[in-house]
Amino acid sequence: MDPLLDLIKERARKHLKTVGEAETEANEWYNEREERRRKINRYIQDIIEEYEIATEPSASQLFATMIAPEVFPADPYSEDYSVEEYVKAKAVLKEVIDQQLVEKKQLRRIVRKDADRLKAKSGKGVRPADILVEIVIDGPKSSRSIADRLQRKAGQPNRDWSAGVTEAARDLAGHRDPENHPNRDIWDEHPLLEGDSDKWQATDYGAIVGTYLSHPQNQRVVLSDFPQKMIDQVIAEFDLPDKNL
Known part of the structure; x- marks a missing residue:
């Protein structure tokens, strides 16, 4: 057995394990953010459809995506963030009007x-x-x-x-x-x-x-x-x- 080769292999295994763990954490972080983003868009979309701003689901979804950055806080991904608390119908309607979406x-x-x-x-x-x-x-x-x-x-x-x-x-x-x-x-x-x-x-x-x-x-x-x-x-x-x- 070559001690140097064994050392290289061991370090390689540790490195790959570390890389794998980092990728898993990154994927979990990304998936969590995506789920919150989708929740925000769905909530805004519900408001848009409730007020009959857009009757087509695709249009409501587009409007929600366009408005979302303007109506939620700078950090909507914090643990204590509540879309229901921060996103108000009045703010959504204001953005629809200001951006002339319809x-x-x-x-x-x-x-x-x-x-x-x-x-x-x-x-x-x-x-x-x-x-x-x-x-x-x-x-x-x-x-x-x-x-x-x-x-x-x-x-x-x-x-x-x-x-x-x-x-x-x-x-x-x-x-x-x-x-x-x-x-x-x-x-x-x-x-x-x-x-x-x-x-x-x-x-x-x-x-x-x-x-x-x-x-x-x-x-x-x-x-x-x-x-x-x-x-x-x-x-x-x-x-x-x-x-x-």
Whole structure:
């Protein structure tokens, strides 16, 4: 037997035992914190559903997760912490209002619906959705500039899509009376663009819809990417919250 080898093996066994015990303690600590976090979220979710702020369980759960950091103490994991004692319905409701959670949820739904509406339409050689995305990504542009970019992307640089871009952009800007053009999809209530053929730019709402469309794999409308002032203006434009949504 090699005494040195035996010593190394013994120390290795002790080290592994110590590491194993540390991992067990860490897992127990993490599981305990997770259980308390889930309890907090469930409690807040119950309040949200009780006051009929959100009827969908998934929405209630999301709201609870968003509100939780604002309504419980800095250390909710202490041994003597009681969620019932610290989390009050009034605090939860205040956060729902302050963070505009109901309004933002409804706005996300509207954006997704209008994005689908845009994707279903096509113009003369160009889709209105492509026009909006082009402007949102690169900034205000003329019809000629937009047409040039879209023609190159389509592999048709020798064709002139300027007229088609202008027609589609006018629809997105609500420049026509829908009653006089029943076969066109005119965005007169909530325009996505503003300007004319020399310079088209996105409205606040158009910027949100265009950004969502520019990420085809994105399943969520990420409102936090936009200035709060812009979100406030769009929420006011749609007069949210709407009881019918």
